[in-house]
Amino acid sequence: MLKLRDVKAYYQTPKAVIQAVDGVTLDVFENEILGIAGESGCGKSTLLKVLYDSVQPPLKIVSGELTAEMKDENGQTVLLGPGEIRNHWWRFISYIPQGSMSVLNPVIKIETQFFDAISKKHNLNNKKEMHERIAAYLKELDLPVEVLNSYAHQLSGGMRQRVLVALGTFLHPQIVLADEPTTALDVVIQKSILLMLMEVQQRMKNSLVIVSHDMGVHYQITNRIAIMYAGKIVEVGPTEQVFNNPKHPYTQMLIQSLPHVGDRGERKGISGRPPSLIDPPKGCRYAARCPFVMDRCRETSPELIEVEPNHFAACYLNEMKGA
Amino acid sequence: MQKMRNILRLNRRLQVGSILILIFLIFGLVLPRFSPYNAIDWNVVPRNLPASKVHIFGTTSLGQDTFWLLTFAIQNSLFIGVIVAFFSTAIGVLAGLTAGYAGGVVDRVLSLLMDVFISVPSLPILILVASLLQGKTSLLTIGIALIVFNWPWPARQVRAIALSMREREFINTARFSGKGTLGIVVYEIFPYIFNWSVANFVNTVLVAISTESALAVIGLSSVQQATLGTMIYWALQYQGILGKKWYWIGSPVVAIVILFIALFLASTGFAEYSAEKRGRQSA
C-alpha cells in the first residue's frame, strides 16, 4: 500500500525548474496491477522515482505527502515516509528497469548481481545457501539455472529481461515497480514477459506498478490504470471502465487514435504539442489541444472527481453532466 | 549549480593556459629581435657574472647572457614544436579520415601501421639517427623524425571519430541529398573533428618539444642551435649544478615546466570547452 497526496516533484537545474510531477494524488492498493500510462515527457518515470523514494538532485520533492504501509516480519504494519523507504529496498519494494543490455554489469556474473542485492542488509550471506534459494526461484519461473553462471552479453534480449524480473521479485517484495519493462523487446517476447509478470503478481499477491506508453499493454494486463498528461493524473480507475467509458478528452482521443487490425476506420492523431513543463499554462494543461475547451478550463485546473465508483477524471465536462 | 561552475572552471583552465602561452610567444618571438648580441655565440660577454641590471639572469660559463639565450631557446623550441605538431596533426587527420571513412582493406592496413608506429619506442631510433649524424643533426631532421613517430596518435583518434560518424543517419541523408563522398567528409564529418584536432595540435606541440629537449639533454640534438634542451645540456656539461649556477640550469627547467603546463591546460581546456559548447548546442 502506497499513498501519494498532492505530491509535487521538480527538477531544479540552474537553467530552469522543470515541474515534472505537479500535484499527484494516487493510491497503490494491495494485490493489484496498476498501470501508469502517458506519452513521452508526461512525468510517468519521474513519478516512479518518487514512488521508489530514489529522489536525487536535481530532482526534489517540493510538497505533498508520500506514505508507505509495510508489513514487517511479524505482520505488523509499519508506516514509512520519504527517506525511510529506501532502507527497505528490494525486500519491501523493488524496481525493474527498462534497458536490458545496459542495466546489467557486463563484466561480472549474473549471480554476483543477485548476491549484491541481498547480502548486505538481509543477513543471508553464506554463498551456498543463497545460491540454492536463487536457483530454486529461477526454476519456479522456468528459467535455466546456468543463467546464474553466465555474463550479460551471453543472454538474448528476452532472457536478460526475464533475469531482471527474477532479480526484482525473488525476495518476494510487497511492491514491484516496473519502468517500461518490455519497450525494447519484440512483440512475441514482450507477451511472454508480461504474462510472466502477471503470474508472479498473482502468485505473490503483491502490488505491481507498470509504467508504459503502450495503451495495449495496459489493456492486456492491468486491473487499474492512471493516465498522466503534462505532470498530472488526468484519469484513474479500473481498466475496463476507463477503456470502455473514458471520462477525460485526452484519454478518449488517445484510445480513439489507436489503429486496430481488422478495422480500417479513419483514425485521427491529436493536433498540437504537450505544454512545456518549465512554465506550464494556467488552468487545465490539455486546454490548448482539447476540442471541448471552455473558458473555465483556461482559468483553473480541474481536480480529480469521482465520476463512477472509484473511477476519477479531472475535467469540468463531467461536472456539468453530473450536475 | 554544479553545471554552471563547471563551465566557468573550464573557461578558467582555457584562459590560464592561453595567457601563459601568449607570454611564451612574446618571450620567444618578439624579444629575440631586441637581443643586443647573438645569444648563441660564445664569449660575447664576460663569463660567470651574477645576476645584475645589465645581465638580468647573469651570464653562463660560456660567455653567453643567460636571459637572451633563454629567449632564443624558447623561440627554437616553439619553432620545432609548432612545425612537428602541424604536420603530424595534418597527416594524422588525413590518415584517420581515410582509414575511418574508406574502411575495408585500406582501414586494416592503415590502422595496423598506426599500431606499429605507436608501439615502436621512438627514442632509441631517434638516438640512432642523432648519433650517426654526430651532432650535425639539424632541427629539421629531428623534426622529421618526430613527425614520423607522432602522426599515429591523432590518426587513431580521428579514425575512431570517423568510424562512429559513418554509422550516423545524417550521413545517409547527405548522400541522398546528392552530396559526394568528398562533400560528406568535408561538410559532415570535419566539423566534428576540427575542435578535437585543435586540442590535439596544442598537445602535440608539448610532446614534440619534450622529445626534442630529451634528446638535447643527452647531447644528441643539434647542440649548436639554442633550444631549451641544449641549454640544459651545456649547463650540465659545465657543471651547472655543482657550480650552483642556478640561473643557467634553472631558467630552462622552469621555462619547460611552465610552458608544458600552459600547453596542457590550453589543450584540455579547449577540448572540454568545445564539447561543452557542442553539448549545449544540441542539448
Add this chain to the structure above:
Amino acid sequence: MRFARFLVSRLITYFLVILIGMTIVFFVPRFLPSDPISAALGRITSSGSTMTPAQVSAMRDTLEQLYGLQGTLPEQYFNFMSRALLTGNFGQSLSFYPMPVNQLIAQSLPWTVFLLLTSTIIAWVVGNFIGLLTGYRSGKWYSKALEGIAIFLYPIPYYILALVLIILFVYIIPVFPISFSVKGKPFSPEFISSAIFNSILPGLSIIIGAFGWWILSMKALSSGIAEEDYVNFARMKGVGSGTIMRRYVLRNAILPQITLLAISIGTIFNGALIAEILFGYPGLGTLTYTAVVQTDYNLLMGTISISIIAVATAALVVDLIYPLFDPRIQYR
C-alpha cells in the same frame, strides 16, 4: 574461440612491430648522409694515431666486414635480421672489446627490466586508485586537490623531474650519492639493499612522471562510468557505495586502462631511458648512451634492437592480461 581470435591478432601485431622496428633500425644507418664507418674512422684518426692510406683502407675493410655492410642489400638485410632475431648475436663491441654485445646487454637488461617494471606498476596502480577516487567522488575537496596535483605533474617530462630530483636530493639535501654504486656480490643481501637504495631516485622520477597521466585518464573514465545504467541500477538495488565503486565502476574502468598501459609502454620506456642516463643507472639506457658516445656501432645496433623487442614483448604481455579482466573476450 573468441580468445583465439584475440590472441592471433595480438601476435600478428607483435611480430609486425618487431619486423618494422628492426627494418627501420636496419635502413637508418644505410640511408643517412654520414655512414658509421667514416664516423668511426674519424674518431680513430682524431685520437692522434696517424695512419697510411693503405692502413686506412684495410681498417675500412675490416670495419665493413665487422659492421655487416658487405654484400648486396638483401643479403645484408637477411643476415642482419637472422642474427638479431634468431641468434641474438650482434658481434663484438668496440668500446668493450672483445666482449660480445649480447653479453653486455645480458648484464644491463635485467636492471632496466627491474627499474621499469617496478616503477610502471607502482605508477599505474597508485595513479588508477587516486583517479578512481577523484572520478567516483568528484564532488569532494580532496578530489579537486588530487586532480590539481595531477594536472601540475602530468605535463612535466621525465628528464626535468630527474634533474629536479638530482638537484634536490643529491646536492641540496645530499641523501643520495652522485654516482650509482653497488656493493657486495650479486644477489647478496647487501647487494640487493644497495641496489634498491640507488634506484629509488630514478624510480621516483619515472613514477612521478607517469602517475599524473593515470590519475587524469582514470578520473575521466570513472566519472563517465559512474553515470552508466548498471551503476544507477546497482544503487537502486541498495548496493553499498564501496561495493559499487569496486565491483561496478573499477572493474569496468580498468579495462581501457590496461589497453592504454600496453600502448604507452613505448613512451614510458623513452622516459626510463633518459632517467637512466641522467642518473647513471646501469641499465640498457646507459649502455645505449655509452655506445653513442664511443660510436660503438655494433653495441648501438644491439641495444636499440633489444629495446624495440623488449618494448614489443612487454606490450604483448600486458595485452594478454586483458582477457583475464574482460569476460566478453573469453566466453562466446
Add this chain to the structure above:
Amino acid sequence: MSDLLLEVKDVTKSFRIGGLVFGTELLALDHVTLSLDKQKPSIMSIVGESGSGKTTLAKLILKLHEPTSGDILLDGKSIYSAEHGLDHLDYLRAVQPIFQNPFETFSARKPVETYLYDTALKLKVAKNKNEARDVIAAALTSVGLDLNVAKGKYAHQFSGGELQRISIARGLIPRPKLIVADEPVSMIDASLRMNIVNLFLQLKEMYKVSFIYITHDLSTAYYMSDFIGVMYRGNLVEYGASDEILTNPQHPYTQLLLDSVPMVGKKWTRDIKAPDVELKEYQATACKFAGRCPFVRDICRETKPPMVTIDGIRQALCYKPVDYEPGRTTVKSETIAAS
C-alpha cells in the same frame, strides 16, 4: 520499361561477423523475392521482428549495402551496375529514404534547411536558389509546415514530429517514384503518430509516390498499407493484400505475431511458445520457424518449404496450406483444410 516499379529478385545478403580468420557468417536475407507494380501508387509494408532482415532489405533498396547474390531492379533497370543499370543521379531522383530517428536524420552542426537546398539543387530539381526556395516551400506546405518556420533553425529547435515532416518534405523535393521509410513513426508518440501515418496516405495520392514501409507494428501496417510482407529470420514467409494477410493469415508465424500484439479490445490467449534460441535457428536449413511452430511436421524440419501461391496473388512459405504435400505450390483458399 517494365510494368514493375520495383523488383527484388532472389536477393541474399550475408554479413561476416568477427575477424578475417575466425569470423562467422550471419545470413541476414535468404533468397527474398518481391515486387511492386506501377498501375497505381501503393504502400507495401514489410513487417517482422528485430533480426528478421527487414532493415537489411531497406538498406539494399537504398543502395547502402550490396546484395551477396540476386539483384534489385527499378523500372526494369538494376540499381547497382552503373553501365547498363540505372545512373546514380536518376536513382536518387527516383528513390528517397525516411529514417527512424528524426533527431539523427539531420546533423546537429548545420541548419536543417541546408539539406533541403542541397536536395533541390544537387538533384537538379531547381536551377538556382530562388527556384529551389519555391520547390522547398511547396514541399513543406504539403507536409503541413511553413518555409519561414524552418529558416536558419537547427535540428534541436524542432519537435520529433516536425523533424520527421521536414525529412518527408526533403524526400518529396525530387518527386520520387518510391520512398523507403524505415520505421518512420516508431519514435513518435502514439497520439501524434496517426498524423504522420495519415500524411503518408495523402502524399501517396498527391505525389503519386509509392512507399515501402518497414515496421514491427502490425496495427499501423494494417491501417495504411495495400500489401504486407511478413519476414522471419531473413525469409519472406508471407506476402499479399494487407486486409487478407492479417485477418486470415496462412503462415503460423503471422498468426503468432497477431496473437502477441497487445491490442485494445481483444484479450490475449495464454498459449504461446517462445524459446530464446537465436544463432542455432539461423543455421537450421529447413523451415526456420519449425522450432516454434505449433503445426510443425517432420517434412518441415527436413526440406525447405516452397513459396506456395494462394488464389494467384497471396504467397506463404509453408507446407500447411498445401496440406504438407511436397511439390504442390498453388492452391485455392477454399480448399485449405480448416487450420
